[in-house]
Amino acid sequence: MKTQYYAASSLDGFIATEDDSLDWLFMLGNVDESSYPAFIAEVGALAMGSATYEWMLRHADEVARETGSAWPYIQPVWIFSTRELQAIAGAESHFVRGDVRPVHAEMSKAAGPKNIWIVGGGDLAGQFYDAGLLDEIIVQVGSVTLGKGKPLFPRRLVAPPLTLVSVQQFGSGFAELRYQVPKSAP
Ligand SMILES: NC(=O)c1ccc[n+]([C@@H]2O[C@H](COP(=O)([O-])OP(=O)(O)OC[C@H]3O[C@@H](n4cnc5c(N)ncnc54)[C@H](OP(=O)(O)O)[C@@H]3O)[C@@H](O)[C@H]2O)c1
Numbered sequence: 001m002k003t004q005y006y007a008a009s010s011l012d013g014f015i016a017t018e019d020d021s022l023d024w025l026f027m028l029g030n031v032d033e034s035s036y037p038a039f040i041a042e043v044g045a046l047a048m049g050s051a052t053y054e055w056m057l058r059h060a061d062e063v064a065r066e067t068g069s070a071w072p073y074i075q076p077v078w079i080f081s082t083r084e085l086q087a088i089a090g091a092e093s094h095f096v097r098g099d100v101r102p103v104h105a106e107m108s109k110a111a112g113p114k115n116i117w118i119v120g121g122g123d124l125a126g127q128f129y130d131a132g133l134l135d136e137i138i139v140q141v142g143s144v145t146l147g148k149g150k151p152l153f154p155r156r157l158v159a160p161p162l163t164l165v166s167v168q169q170f171g172s173g174f175a176e177l178r179y180q181v182p183k184s185a186p
Helices: 038-043 050-058 060-065 100-111 122-130
Strands: 001-010 012-015 043-049 077-080 093-096 115-120 136-142 161-168 174-180
Touching: 001 012, 001 100, 001 122, 038 043, 038 050, 043 050, 043 100, 043 122, 050 060, 077 100, 100 115, 100 122, 115 122
Parallel strands: 001 115, 001 136, 043 077, 043 115, 077 093
Antiparallel strands: 136 174, 161 174
């Protein structure tokens, strides 16, 4: 079982624009022709921050059109927020806040032998990293720059550096980089 931060980023390191738009992402390629189907098949539990969750709420119609359901995950999800958020029908959702370590323990139990996906945002992935709980970072680097926006991973991770495990091209829109997080980090 691994804890993986899997996300798409612009070439200049942003996972969304400042106003949480992902329009730039969807025009770069078809998700079915990416690593996503194989990746999600091995995921047993998901974690996301409230901005990511609220994006799903705001785009429920679009998500339903694309995937057949307003909530496309069969796995349980842990949503981090200090606020009360509306639940999505059909989702096994756990609303949590604060320290990621006890949440990770709960998620591990639920995931069993499968992986834990930190969906985003970047700081939430950073919180798992800070706690020594992040094993892999998998980034689809899109062929666009955004100038500014929500950061991919707002941490200084220098020594030891990440270990680059693989590089794969998906069409002309994405280069996927897979990194192992060193055991001694942070
Ligand atoms: N390109 C991609 O692959 C990709 C992947 C994921 C997300 N995204 C997009 O990127 C953007 C991410 O937004 P974001 O960077 O703002 O991150 P986010 O993690 O989705 O949301 C951040 C918010 O989550 C809550 N939170 C985070 N950690 C918490 C903790 N430990 N305890 C309690 N609450 C906590 C806080 O808000 P409150 O307490 O106010 O609720 C915080 O402001 C979204 O637009 C999303 O749709 C893109």
